[in-house]
Amino acid sequence: AQTVTQSQPEMSVQEAETVTLSCTYDTSESDYYLFWYKQPPSRQMILVIRQEAYKQQNATENRFSVNFQKAAKSFSLKISDSQLGDAAMYFCAYRSYTSAGNQFYFGTGTSLTVIP
Amino acid sequence: DTGVSQDPRHKITKRGQNVTFRCDPISEHNRLYWYRQTLGQGPEFLTYFQNEAQLEKSRLLSDRFSAERPKGSFSTLEIQRTEQGDSAMYLCASSLVMSSGANVLTFGAGSRLTVL
Numbered sequence: 001a002q003t004v005t006q007s008q009p010e011m012s013v014q015e016a017e018t019v020t021l022s023c024t025y026d027t028s029e030s031d032y033y034l035f036w037y038k039q040p041p042s043r044q045m046i047l048v049i050r051q052e053a054y055k056q057q058n059a060t061e062n063r064f065s066v067n068f069q070k071a072a073k074s075f076s077l078k079i080s081d082s083q084l085g086d087a088a089m090y091f092c093a094y095r096s097y098t099s100a101g102n103q104f105y106f107g108t109g110t111s112l113t114v115i116p
Numbered sequence: 117d118t119g120v121s122q123d124p125r126h127k128i129t130k131r132g133q134n135v136t137f138r139c140d141p142i143s144e145h146n147r148l149y150w151y152r153q154t155l156g157q158g159p160e161f162l163t164y165f166q167n168e169a170q171l172e173k174s175r176l177l178s179d180r181f182s183a184e185r186p187k188g189s190f191s192t193l194e195i196q197r198t199e200q201g202d203s204a205m206y207l208c209a210s211s212l213v214m215s216s217g218a219n220v221l222t223f224g225a226g227s228r229l230t231v232l
Contacts, residue, residue, distance in 0.1 A: 004158075035220075044120075045159075045207070045223040091158050095219065103172070104149075104221060106158030 002027045004094050006107035013082045014115050020067075021077045021110045023092030031097035034068065034075045035104070039089040048090070051075065053097070079112075087114045120224035122208050128230045129198055136194045137227040141210030148191050149221065150183055151207040152176065159207055165191060166213070198231045205229075 003026045013019035025034070036048040051059045051068050058066050063083075067076045079086055092107040121140040129135050141148050147166055151159035162181070163173045167188035177183075180198075185191040195202055205228050209221040 006158075009156075033219075037221075037223075044225040045221075047220055047222075050220065093158075103161045103164075104159075105161075108156065108158050 002029075002032075002094050002096070002105045004092050004105050004107040006090075006092055006110050008110045009108070010111045010113070012113040012115055013079070013086075015082055015084060017082055018078060018080045019082055019112065021079075021090050021092075021112070023075045023077070023107055025073050025075065025092070025094050025105075027073065027094065027096075029096055033095045033097060034066075035093040035095070036064070036066070036075075036077045037091045037093060037106075038086075039091065039109075040085075041088070045091070049077065082114050084114050084116065087112055120208055120210050120222055122206075122224035122227050124227060125225065126228045126230075128232065130232050131200060132197055134194065134196045135198060135229060136192055137206050137208075137229075139191045139193070139208030139210075139224060141190070141208070142212075142222055143189075145210035145212045145222070146188070147211045147213050147219070148185055149209045149211070150191070150193050151209065153205040153207055153226070154203075162193075162206075195229070198229075200231045203229055203231045 005024045032053045034051045037045045039045040049061045063080045089109045091109045094105045123138045149164040150162040153159045165185040180196045183193045205226040207226045208224045213219045
């Protein structure tokens with residue numbers, strides 16, 4: 001089974017600054033999807049950004065961007081101009097492309113604190 | 117459509133009792149997933165449905181767990197003879213699987229189970 005590792009249990013960032021959350025994964029597949037999900041306290045998980053492994057260009061969604069390094073099996077999330085509303089648990093997730101998307105594998109999460 | 121709905125949001129039960137959770141997915145979504153999340157961990161896959169067919173079950177889903185999705189609409193997750201180790205957040209997610217293979221999960225707010 002694929003594994004997703006988030007080595008930073010907690011991170012903090014000053015408001016308006018930039019922070020990078022790390023994620024690595026282990027797979028033998030060549031085609032897959034990667035995701036970052038955000039889970040605010042006591043609220044549901046929402047999709048932040050996704051990346052298709054066959055695309056070389058890094059995905060970007062407003063203040064959120066990823067650094068996808070396929071050879072290194074690394075998928076980090078950069079949050080620019082951090083806002084108080086960015087405080088949440090962030091989960092990195094992997095899904096196989098070839099198996100038509102059954103299981104999503106999640107990391108253990110990184111708790112992000114935004115300091116005013 | 118108000119998204120993925122889960123009921124109840126919180127359930128406290130005594131060990132040995134049965135509990136049932138309900139999930140109402142986004143109406144046009146054809147796939148429905150159940151995940152379990154314990155404190156400090158990422159979501160762990162339990163099972164998923166494509167329309168009304170249950171296509172995959174995790175080893176985490178012991179014989180005490182059963183999930184159904186009659187008519188391919190809402191789903192129920194029943195836990196029989198609950199144990200303290202069943203205490204967790206049970207997350208439901210739905211998605212629309214397209215011919216391109218794109219499959220993005222939309223999560224509900226979860227049902228928190230506490231077994232005393």
